[in-house]
Amino acid sequence: MSAASGAEHADLRLLAPAVAAWAVAAATLGCTPGERGAVVLAAGVPAVGVAVASRSGRGREGLASWRGPLALLAVLVVLLQGAALAAGAVREAGGVRELADARAEVTAVVLVTGEPVRVASRSGEDRILRDATARLLTGRGRTSHVRAPVLLTGGAELTALRWHETVRVQGRLGPLERADDRVATLAVHGGVEPVAPPGPWPGGPSGCAPGCARRSTTPRPTPGGCCRGSWSATRAVPRRSSPRPCAPPG
Known part of the structure; x- marks a missing residue:
């Protein structure tokens, strides 16, 4: 076998674990931290079992060919799930999801990160949606520094906000799916107080x-x-x- 064909064979063997790891990452977008831990264990146990069995002498030649791909799959799954856990911990720091699940009334300092989107509501009035990142959150008797992406919902007062402007708003948090790239909705009511102009x-x-x-x-x-x-x-x-x-x- 030539060097070129050997390299091609090695690349094809590495392709399957990479595709499988990314498929697992896509399938676990909406999972809780506990469920992600179970996925990591499920990926690691077969790799360890094959490694032990290949060294014990039973079917050594057949199992040895699976040892590398399974080990790579386990490493990739651990890396991707670990990155997802770290990103989720940053997004949900400060108890944002708990407040959203309780639909708490909060005062938030947010950085506007999206353009206004006009949608029709059930009452027939237009509603404005805008993406933002919450920086400071006050609710249920505590104030927390957060970095949580949220979806602002409100009236015409949201259309006047400039991109990357920092404002203080009052509203009620609401939950979103875990697979969503935002942590919660924030239904704004009352006025919008400017805090800092765009950078x-x-x-x-x-x-x-x-x-x-x-x-x-x-x-x-x-x-x-x-x-x-x-x-x-x-x-x-x-x-x-x-x-x-x-x-x-x-």
């Missing part, structure tokens, strides 16, 4: 840098999302690079 980002989801399009009737965006001649696409802080920023092409 010095060179661009937002809408395209050119803030203020750039207002100074030019024909802005020409660069691959970094900024108007050429006005902002640098390689730095997070905007800086002028020519005496006439965003000048229309002559």
Whole structure:
């Protein structure tokens, strides 16, 4: 067997454990930490059993060929499930899920991370949905620093919020599926209090840098999302690079 064919054979043997590990990760998106622990044990026990049996002498040649793929599968499953557990611990730190399950009334400081989406409600009135990240949460007699992605729901007051603006809102938390990339919903009622303006980002989801399009009737965006001649696409802080920023092409 040539070196090229041997390398191809080895690659094909490594493909199956990788695909299986990712399939397990996709199937366990909505699992609790305890269920993820059970999945890790289920993946590790066969690998250990094959390794022990192959060394005992019974069917050594046949089992030895399975030892490597099963060991790789166990390692990949442990890594992926461990990463999911770590991400879940960060998202749910501060008791966010417990408050959401109890539908608690809270005051939250949130960072707006999404554009407004208008949907129709049962009453016929339009509702506004916006993604945000909760940074500070006060409810049930305690205040916690959190980093929980939430879905804001409310009225027209949510449309005026700017991307990456930090605001303080009051509302009621609600639970979401564990497979959702957000931890809870936050039904906003009352006013929205500004806390901090958007940071010095060179661009937002809408395209050119803030203020750039207002100074030019024909802005020409660069691959970094900024108007050429006005902002640098390689730095997070905007800086002028020519005496006439965003000048229309002559």
